[in-house]
Amino acid sequence: MLYIFGFFILFYILNGIYYLIGFYIVNRDHRKVYFGNSEPFVSIVVAARNEEKRIRKCLDCLICQVYPADCYEIIVVNDASTDDTLSIIKEYAKLHSEKIIAVDILPEQRQNKGKNNAIDKGIEQSKGEIIITTDSDVYMGSQWLASIAHAFDDQTGVIIGISINKVSSNPVHAYQALDSGSINVISVALAAMKYPVTCQGSNLAFRRSAYLEVRERVLWLSDSKGNHEWQMQEIDIETDWKIKPYVHPDSFVYTYPPDTWKTLLNQRMRWASTGKDYSKLSVRIYLTFIYCSLLSLIISLWVLETKYILLLWGLKLFIDIPVAISVARVMVQPKLIFAFPLVYIIQPFLIVITTLLGSFRLYKWK
Numbered sequence: 001m002l003y004i005f006g007f008f009i010l011f012y013i014l015n016g017i018y019y020l021i022g023f024y025i026v027n028r029d030h031r032k033v034y035f036g037n038s039e040p041f042v043s044i045v046v047a048a049r050n051e052e053k054r055i056r057k058c059l060d061c062l063i064c065q066v067y068p069a070d071c072y073e074i075i076v077v078n079d080a081s082t083d084d085t086l087s088i089i090k091e092y093a094k095l096h097s098e099k100i101i102a103v104d105i106l107p108e109q110r111q112n113k114g115k116n117n118a119i120d121k122g123i124e125q126s127k128g129e130i131i132i133t134t135d136s137d138v139y140m141g142s143q144w145l146a147s148i149a150h151a152f153d154d155q156t157g158v159i160i161g162i163s164i165n166k167v168s169s170n171p172v173h174a175y176q177a178l179d180s181g182s183i184n185v186i187s188v189a190l191a192a193m194k195y196p197v198t199c200q201g202s203n204l205a206f207r208r209s210a211y212l213e214v215r216e217r218v219l220w221l222s223d224s225k226g227n228h229e230w231q232m233q234e235i236d237i238e239t240d241w242k243i244k245p246y247v248h249p250d251s252f253v254y255t256y257p258p259d260t261w262k263t264l265l266n267q268r269m270r271w272a273s274t275g276k277d278y279s280k281l282s283v284r285i286y287l288t289f290i291y292c293s294l295l296s297l298i299i300s301l302w303v304l305e306t307k308y309i310l311l312l313w314g315l316k317l318f319i320d321i322p323v324a325i326s327v328a329r330v331m332v333q334p335k336l337i338f339a340f341p342l343v344y345i346i347q348p349f350l351i352v353i354t355t356l357l358g359s360f361r362l363y364k365w366k
Contacts, residue, residue, distance in 0.1 A: 002308065008296040009312050011289055016319035022189025023326040024062065030192060030245045034150040042072040042149050043128030043208075047118035048136035049079040052088060054256065055136040060093050062100065062134075062245065065145040072145060075126050076136070077103040079118040080110040084309050085136075101125055116222035116230065123211065135202040138253040140161065147206050147250035156234050157210035157241020160188050160196070161203030165257040169333055172264055174339035176257035177345055178324065181336060188245035196243045199232045203253045206231055210241045221277070221290045237279055249332050265354055272351075272358035291355055294348040320344055 027279045044062055048055055055076075062074050076093070078086040086104060093102040103125055105118060119133055130149060134140075151159055162184055165177040187198050211218075214234035221230045236243050258264040300312050323338070328336040357363070 001303065005296050005300055005304065005308070005312060008289075008293040010314050012293040012297075013315060013319050015290065015293075016146075016323050019186055019189055019323055019351055020326060022193045023185070023323075025192040026185075026189050026245055026330060030188070031247050033147070033250070039068050039071040039146075040065075040130050040149055040152065041128045042132060042145060043075055043123070043126030044072060044132045044134065044145070045075045045077065045122035045126060045136055046121050046136050047077045047079050047115050047122065048081065048085050048089065049115075049118075050081045050083045050085060051136040052081075052084040055085060055088055055104045055234070056092075057139050058134070058136050059088075059100070059259055061139045061142075061144075063092075063096055064142055066142045067145045067149070069099065072099075072149075073126065073128065074100045075103060075122040076100060077118045077122040078105060079115065080105050080107040081343055082107075113223055116218060119201075120215070120219060123208070126208075129208050129230055130205060131208055132199055132205040134204075134253060135255065138202050138255045140253045141250060143250040144253065148246065148247055151244065151246050151251070152205070152207075155242045156237060156244045157207050157235050158199075158243045159205040160191050160199045160232065160243065160245045161205070162188065162247055162252045162331060163200045163202045164331055164333065166254065167333070167339075168246060170259070171342060172259060172261055173257045175342050175346060176264060177333070178327070178336045178339040179350075180257070181331050182327045182343075183324070185247075185330045188247055188330075191243050191245040196236050197278075197286070203234065203251070204253060206235065207241065210235050210239055213239050221279075233279055233283075243292045247300050247330055252331075265350070266363050267351060268354035269358035269363035270335065272355040273361055273363065275355070276359060291352065295352050297348050298352060317344065 046062070059074070059080065076089045078089050089102045093100045103121055105121060110117070123131060130152060132145070132148060148159055148161065165173070165180050167173060167177045183254065184200055187200070190197050211231055214231065217238070218230045218234050232243060235241055258267055276284060278284050297312060297316060301308050324337060324340045324343070328334055347358070
């Protein structure tokens with residue numbers, strides 16, 4: 001049995017080294033500012049469901065982008081909200097009719113199809129070749145749009161951006177900021193290594209033509225397998241477009257973390273629920289090995305002698321520290337390191353539990 005634990009901790013260490021190589025490539029090649037010769041017309045699609053408390057800040061940020069006003073539009077899709085979200089969207093659309101287009105999905109039209117369906121409805125109403133999706137509960141700097149739009153070249157089909165959670169003294173916020181940040185930065189690192197696995201839909205840009213090539217399958221996956229940002233994976237599998245990570249601070253978006261452990265667990269169950277349905281077999285196998293590595297660390301606490309437990313968890317610490325430091329460096333968030341002890345201890349248990357429960361879809365949608 002000791003050999004099995006040794007195998008999985010070796011995989012964990014090698015995987016961490018792989019991440020570190022990806023972080024180096026990201027910092028070296030994907031932090032530079034791009035200056036295009038022209039400003040392509042961009043359609044920003046925002047799917048909103050029950051976000052009356054935060055959507056105003058998001059829309060205010062989008063309206064104030066340093067980008068030619070006649071070169072972008074904002075499509076805001078009300079995804080059958082039951083609060084005052086629709087009224088706020090209509091208010092902004094009336095005040096900024098030259099820039100904001102409101103799209104309303106009624107409850108009977110939604111049929112629990114989820115976020116990708118709302119995004120698709122927004123894309124149907126848009127006219128840009130470049131589509132950027134973001135969430136209605138995020139905010140960003142005034143250079144965000146220009147930074148991402150100029151990063152496209154003729155071969156790029158998708159740009160994966162960074163989403164940063166607000167940091168506070170709340171333990172849930174601290175955990176989420178580093179752990180979610182790690183997931184986000186690892187996703188861009190894997191893309192830099194030509195092995196894209198996942199991305200954040202709150203900061204994702206893609207070409208309309210690339211999306212249309214895979215649209216039918218993306219919508220089918222969203223309806224039948226759950227709500228997830230499938231565009232990137234399907235574009236990577238089915239087309240010749242390049243997937244590009246982009247980590248210049250101007251391109252970051254900022255969001256609010258869950259306030260309670262219960263809400264965090266529900267969020268992670270939703271995230272984990274789609275892993276088993278990824279189209280690439282190699283990705284499913286890869287994620288299974290990560291799961292088994294973390295599971296073996298937990299099981300070791302009950303079946304191994306103390307000296308072997310300390311060895312396994314010590315090796316985990318050996319690779320986790322440089323990974324956490326690199327994540328904080330990519331995100332330009334040095335304070336994230338203070339959350340490391342909390343993440344180091346809790347993360348294996350949280351991932352194992354939420355992956356198991358998520359596979360049975362024991363979570364709630366917004």
